[in-house]
Amino acid sequence: MSEDIKYSAADYKSDQYVRWCPGCGDHAVLAVLHKAMAEVGVAPHDTAVISGIGCSSRLPYYMNTYGFHTIHGRAAAIATGFKCANPAMTVWQISGDGDGLAIGGNHFIHAVRRNIDINILLLNNKIYGLTKGQYSPTSDRGFVSKSSPYGTVEDPFIPAELAFGARGTFFARSLDVDMKVAQEVMVAAARHRGTSVVEMLQNCVIFNMGIHSYVSDKATRAERTIHLVHGQKMLFGANNERGLVQDGFGLKAVEIGRDGYTIDDVLTHDAHCQSNFLHQQLAMMDGHSLPMAVGVIRDVEAPVYNEELDKQVAEVTAAKGYTSLREMILAGDTWEVK
Amino acid sequence: MLEKTNVVTLERVVVRFSGDSGDGMQLAGNIFSNVSAASGNQISTFPDYPAEIRAPQGTLSGVSGFQVSIGRGVHTPGDLADVLVAMNPAALKQHAKFLKPGGVAIVDIDSFKKADLDKALITTDDPYTEIGLKAQVVEVPISSMVKAALADSGMDNRAVLRCKNMFALGLVCWLFDRDVDAALKQLHNKFAKKPAIYEANATVLRAGYDYGNNIHASVSTYRIESDNIRPGRYTDVNGNTATAWGLIHAAEKAGLKLYLGSYPITPATDILHELAKRKDIGVKALQMEDEIAGVCSAIGASFAGALAVTSTSGPGLALKSEGIGLAVMAELPLVVIDVQRGGPSTGLPTKTEQTDLLQALYGRNGESPVPVLAAATPSDCFHAAFEAARIAIEHMTPVILLTDAFIANGSTAWRIPDEDEYPAIRPHYVTPAMAEGWKPYLRDEQTKVRYWAIPGTPGFTHRLGGLEKDSTTSAISNDPANHERMVLTRREKVERIADDIPQLELHGNAEADTLIIGWGGTFGHLYTAVEQLNASGKPVAYAHFGYIRPLPSNTADVLARYRRIIVAELNTGQFADYLQSRFPEKKMLRINKIQGQPFAVSEIIEGVTKLMEE
Numbered sequence: 035m036s037e038d039i040k041y042s043a044a045d046y047k048s049d050q051y052v053r054w055c056p057g058c059g060d061h062a063v064l065a066v067l068h069k070a071m072a073e074v075g076v077a078p079h080d081t082a083v084i085s086g087i088g089c090s091s092r093l094p095y096y097m098n099t100y101g102f103h104t105i106h107g108r109a110a111a112i113a114t115g116f117k118c119a120n121p122a123m124t125v126w127q128i129s130g131d132g133d134g135l136a137i138g139g140n141h142f143i144h145a146v147r148r149n150i151d152i153n154i155l156l157l158n159n160k161i162y163g164l165t166k167g168q169y170s171p172t173s174d175r176g177f178v179s180k181s182s183p184y185g186t187v188e189d190p191f192i193p194a195e196l197a198f199g200a201r202g203t204f205f206a207r208s209l210d211v212d213m214k215v216a217q218e219v220m221v222a223a224a225r226h227r228g229t230s231v232v233e234m235l236q237n238c239v240i241f242n243m244g245i246h247s248y249v250s251d252k253a254t255r256a257e258r259t260i261h262l263v264h265g266q267k268m269l270f271g272a273n274n275e276r277g278l279v280q281d282g283f284g285l286k287a288v289e290i291g292r293d294g295y296t297i298d299d300v301l302t303h304d305a306h307c308q309s310n311f312l313h314q315q316l317a318m319m320d321g322h323s324l325p326m327a328v329g330v331i332r333d334v335e336a337p338v339y340n341e342e343l344d345k346q347v348a349e350v351t352a353a354k355g356y357t358s359l360r361e362m363i364l365a366g367d368t369w370e371v372k
Numbered sequence: 373m374l375e376k377t378n379v380v381t382l383e384r385v386v387v388r389f390s391g392d393s394g395d396g397m398q399l400a401g402n403i404f405s406n407v408s409a410a411s412g413n414q415i416s417t418f419p420d421y422p423a424e425i426r427a428p429q430g431t432l433s434g435v436s437g438f439q440v441s442i443g444r445g446v447h448t449p450g451d452l453a454d455v456l457v458a459m460n461p462a463a464l465k466q467h468a469k470f471l472k473p474g475g476v477a478i479v480d481i482d483s484f485k486k487a488d489l490d491k492a493l494i495t496t497d498d499p500y501t502e503i504g505l506k507a508q509v510v511e512v513p514i515s516s517m518v519k520a521a522l523a524d525s526g527m528d529n530r531a532v533l534r535c536k537n538m539f540a541l542g543l544v545c546w547l548f549d550r551d552v553d554a555a556l557k558q559l560h561n562k563f564a565k566k567p568a569i570y571e572a573n574a575t576v577l578r579a580g581y582d583y584g585n586n587i588h589a590s591v592s593t594y595r596i597e598s599d600n601i602r603p604g605r606y607t608d609v610n611g612n613t614a615t616a617w618g619l620i621h622a623a624e625k626a627g628l629k630l631y632l633g634s635y636p637i638t639p640a641t642d643i644l645h646e647l648a649k650r651k652d653i654g655v656k657a658l659q660m661e662d663e664i665a666g667v668c669s670a671i672g673a674s675f676a677g678a679l680a681v682t683s684t685s686g687p688g689l690a691l692k693s694e695g696i697g698l699a700v701m702a703e704l705p706l707v708v709i710d711v712q713r714g715g716p717s718t719g720l721p722t723k724t725e726q727t728d729l730l731q732a733l734y735g736r737n738g739e740s741p742v743p744v745l746a747a748a749t750p751s752d753c754f755h756a757a758f759e760a761a762r763i764a765i766e767h768m769t770p771v772i773l774l775t776d777a778f779i780a781n782g783s784t785a786w787r788i789p790d791e792d793e794y795p796a797i798r799p800h801y802v803t804p805a806m807a808e809g810w811k812p813y814l815r816d817e818q819t820k821v822r823y824w825a826i827p828g829t830p831g832f833t834h835r836l837g838g839l840e841k842d843s844t845t846s847a848i849s850n851d852p853a854n855h856e857r858m859v860l861t862r863r864e865k866v867e868r869i870a871d872d873i874p875q876l877e878l879h880g881n882a883e884a885d886t887l888i889i890g891w892g893g894t895f896g897h898l899y900t901a902v903e904q905l906n907a908s909g910k911p912v913a914y915a916h917f918g919y920i921r922p923l924p925s926n927t928a929d930v931l932a933r934y935r936r937i938i939v940a941e942l943n944t945g946q947f948a949d950y951l952q953s954r955f956p957e958k959k960m961l962r963i964n965k966i967q968g969q970p971f972a973v974s975e976i977i978e979g980v981t982k983l984m985e986e
Contacts, residue, residue: 082676100833100835111672114658115672351654
């Protein structure tokens with residue numbers, strides 16, 4: 035490790051020509067990732083970026099780190115083995131919604147459940163882009179695509195709900211167009227011990243243009259999103275004039291100073307609360323009746339698989355004290371033939 | 373009644389323990405084999421158990437067996453048993469066919485009541501005739517003797533009867549003149565943490581031994597000849613454990629950490645069990661969420677710089693195909709163990725077959741060459757696993773090692789190798805001098821092997837992936853000529869491993885005009901059959917393949933020497949077809965068996981004799 039050296043975004047950038055479509059949200063995510071890595075400061079050679087298959091999964095080629103563009107859906111399993119075998123490395127996994135939640139859904143939930151210390155960037159554009167426009171497991175019910183010409187008849191995964199169902203310890207969300215929040219959540223993800231899931235709402239200019247525009251349009255973004263920061267009041271609106279309050283078992287958006295609500299009624303965000311009940315409520319807000327939450331929604335401590343594994347190996351190795359296979363075998367049942 | 377005067381000395385003897393799958397036949401058989409091995413006998417064992425964990429008690433489907441051959445020149449667990457222990461009528465009915473005519477059947481007569489006979493679908497009151505038993509039957513009231521022996525133990529009836537297997541073991545130890553204290557020591561190791569259970573079992577074991585002594589069971593007792601085996605320190609090992617140990621030793625010799633990504637599957641799971649235990653020497657064994665995650669996590673670990681392994685059986689290998697293809701493309705070391713079982717689909721999960729050979733050779737998309745090795749015996753699994761790892765590491769390639777249910781569960785006595793017996797394994801690392809202008813797909817021109825840069829090393833950051841890469845820049849490439857060049861290079865890399873493996877050896881009578889060919893876990897049966905054929909005036913040579921892809925470099929020369937070539941294997945002719953496609957000028961005659969069971973030596977002799985007469 036070389037903590038004393040300061041790295042810049044350019045140090046994480048490879049010499050490869052970036053082949054995404056002009057205007058694709060992935061360009062912004064890539065640029066922010068370079069900056070976030072520089073801010074965190076782990077050396078490029080101590081960083082690994084592992085992806086599956088899909089447009090977003092091309093990302094490792096554009097990183098001047100150790101990188102592995104693998105096979106469809108398996109990035110989480112490959113990242114798990116990588117991190118356990120070489121825990122000194124900082125590991126980023128790049129997956130799209132199809133790669134991570136359809137073909138790779140099983141590996142995703144088990145990586146999250148084990149709480150492997152990896153950072154999963156889930157680029158969600160609600161479409162299969164590289165195969166030219168089929169609906170994905172995050173496409174809304176009724177979505178019309180080449181493989182659903184009459185609209186889908188299935189409900190989507192909400193990535194946060196899946197992560198919480200798998201006992202996730204870190205979940206954050208950002209819009210591809212919001213570079214500030216995107217960098218903030220990537221840095222927080224890198225600093226979290228355990229599996230960090232970052233959902234990047236990303237726009238596909240070719241096959242799903244404007245899929246997130248209801249929440250991402252600049253004109254209405256302040257009303258339809260809420261930037262959550264741990265320890266701060268849950269306020270939103272152009273002038274932070276609105277806030278979230280508890281309403282029975284649910285949440286409600288109110289205007290400060292109206293209907294008797296004051297700033298004291300507005301909830302303060304607690305990302306570190308062990309119970310994920312409110313985190314889930316916040317993550318499920320979709321921008322319609324309540325603003326969509328961006329920023330770090332949940333960030334709690336829990337045992338980390340690869341650390342527990344190393345601890346266990348160290349403990350049993352110390353207890354038995356074998357220095358070789360031969361020594362281990364000779365400690366068992368053996369006999370001498372002369 | 374006889375005194376113990378009728379002592380017969382035998383070169384080798386075969387004993388089969390059979391009972392309900394909950395009766396502990398495997399434990400009784402294991403202890404008997406270990407005691408025999410420790411007294412200088414060669415041993416070979418064959419656990420023959422059902423797929424169900426506990427089928428209904430006393431029924432035909434729930435019969436579990438354990439066969440062991442002990443003595444001198446033992447290479448197989450034996451075709452037929454000299455002594456069959458049957459704990460109930462179902463066991464006798466199912467396993468009578470494995471008893472030699474004129475052999476001895478020891479039965480627990482307390483378990484031959486009307487209800488027991490009904491469960492075994494025996495309709496007359498003379499089970500021996502109905503089963504067609506041509507043996508000397510020794511009826512022993514095992515259940516009642518066990519109850520009597522444990523009358524004062526305070527144990528309940530069920531717990532008492534669970535010790536029945538030890539009575540049978542005691543009796544067999546007496547019959548074959550085994551040291552009862554050695555058996556007790558084995559038992560003590562097994563129940564070291566449960567002294568009460570040890571005491572009860574030990575009491576019953578002694579009772580069984582004394583019963584033989586005291587009531588003068590009317591059978592001959594046997595003295596088994598021991599073998600002049602190579603001096604050294606020995607232990608008893610089954611194929612799965614030997615496989616795990618071979619991998620550990622390879623990691624030691626390569627200076628790498630061993631990583632296993634696996635998923636439970638019969639009959640391979642014991643490799644996962646053993647390596648999970650071996651956290652005590654630094655092994656990281658992860659039980660993953662599925663077979664695919666098993667191989668993929670191993671690929672991740674390999675990229676990270678470990679000796680990475682995944683273990684499975686046929687259905688799991690099918691699931692891992694895409695992952696193995698990635699390792700072919702990324703040119704990363706990876707060992708894939710396939711403990712073959714009966715297929716297709718779920719097939720015969722606990723039974724043995726050699727039907728995954730073509731899957732191992734060809735079961736991937738695209739031109740995807742992978743070295744394939746096969747282990748010959750339980751103890752050879754150690755050597756084969758070491759070799760698979762050595763080739764993977766030194767040649768930067770996934771390697772598939774085929775074992776099978778027969779050698780995975782069977783055990784033999786194994787001489788523990790000295791520290792310096794196996795060679796150092798040299799990972800094909802980058803050197804600091806290469807840093808300037810280094811690309812991941814640059815190769816050693818001699819071997820075509822690319823260099824391994826371990827993540828965390830400054831100056832060697834690089835990107836691998838499943839997409840085709842340019843042969844010089846290592847960037848993504850769709851260039852048609854480049855793709856063909858890379859396909860041929862990857863193939864050439866695997867073919868050149870032939871320069872780094874031993875030559876094919878000949879057994880039997882090398883001057884004969886008939887060559888028997890085998891591969892993998894059929895070695896013991898083929899070797900014994902070849903010995904017997906030569907002894908009976910039918911000269912045959914024998915070549916056994918442990919390296920399947922690439923083949924040893926003298927294969928063509930060896931084949932050219934023989935007029936008649938017979939390939940014997942437990943499938944419909946997969947290796948014969950493979951050889952036929954490479955050596956079309958030679959006709960491959962075939963002996964095949966696909967019954968989930970190993971060959972019987974007699975079947976091979978019969979088959980070879982027939983083909984020699986044609």
